[in-house]
Amino acid sequence: MQRTVGTVVRGLRSPIINEGDNMESIVVDTVLNSAKAEGFTLMDQDIVTITESIVARAQGNYATLDHIATDVKRKYNGETVGVVFPILSRNRFSNILRGIARGTDKVVLLLSYPSDEVGNHLVSLDELDAQGVNPWTDVLNEADFRNHFGYKVHPFTGVDYIDYYKSLVEEEGAECEVIFSNNAKTIVDYTKNVLACDIHSRFRTKRLVKAEGAETVFGLDDILSGPIDGSGFNSSYGLLGSNKATDETVKLFPNDGQSLVDAIQARLLEETGKHIEVMIYGDGAFKDPVGQIWELADPVVSPAYTKGLDGTPNEVKLKYLADNNFAHLRGEELQSAISDHIVNKQADLVGQMEAQGTTPRRLTDLIGSLSDLTSGSGDKGTPIIFIQGYFDNYTH
Helix, strand or coil: CCCCCCCEEEEECCCCCCCCCCHHHHHHHHHHHHHHHHCCCCCCCCEEEEEHHHHHHHHCCEEEHHHHHHHHHHHHCCCCEEEECCCCCCCCCHHHHHHHHHCCCEEEEEECCCECCCCCECCCHHHHHHHCCCCCCCCEEHHHHHHHHCCCCCCCCCCCHHHHHHHHHHHCCCEEEEEECCCHHHHHHCCCEEEECCCCCHHHHHHHHHHCCCCEEEEHHHCCCCCCCCCCCCCCCCCCCCEEEECCEEECCCCCHHHHHHHHHHHHHHHHCCCCEEEEECCCCCECCCCCCECCCCCCCCCEECHHHCCCCCCCCHHHHHHHHCCCCCHHHHHHHHHHHHHCCCCCCCCCHHHCCCCCCCHHHHHHHHHHHHHCCCCCCCCEEEEECCCCCCCC
């Protein structure tokens, strides 16, 4: 009988993960126990994905606000720090900002507008138009912003992030000045000490402010890129990808995930005889068309994955074939012709018309987004995702 189901995605419930837990055993046992309980069979090219949060928890990859403050103080000698393009997030940035403020006497907060890098809006484009404000050329201070737009709260969180961020800095005993600009070079008019807090545009920001005359320049990826007094750290991303854990701690992005995914793959092969791909995922890479928020607040979707997940899909568009190559066929003839075409498709379809409309993204980004949407960010309790049939096509 011909198969009637393609890709199947299952969220697997695991134990609550704590520091020191053996993630290799937990993941393998969770997959094998779920397969037995739910009656599915493991196959070659199945995929196991693990949320970064439980990997970091097992590693104990945490740091305190004092650790952040110590690193900031060492790098900037306690002088005024220009905090450039932070995202507007209680979970992602509030504790980081408190740690920065704890390590200096003054923070100059440069906010992009109308929104931050991931789409959290301070004001709408329509409001900018109504006030005659050009976000690409106009630099506003806090008074200017209030005169134009008043007090605005985020539609999802109900927070006025300007007041909120300013209060966090001042509660740590530091002075806070807030300015609004989309030109990173603006910060150099206020201080030569710059901390680039943007995520995906951080390298450009560092380059621009250095060219403008900034003297001490780091990014969040440089803060806690090594341990401070025994703290957790991330050698590749520093504080990027971190989350608030408690009022005084942050959980960092996991370290050395590659050894873990390789070990899980090897163990599953040993236990099942099947070659299964494994990856660690964080935020998915997708945008909410209503809230305008782009989910990807992590520096990458996947910090570690096995080799079989490298690359991009190599797919043809079925509707293109049906409308063009085989428009004269119907029924079984059409099905047979399309199946033969897929079996004999080129190994690299980049630039081919028959591939237009397929998603030109990396496999890890697509699978990570699928996993993130499946596990959610709340109380589903399924931090391990098991995916079958992802690499199948119409012919099998």
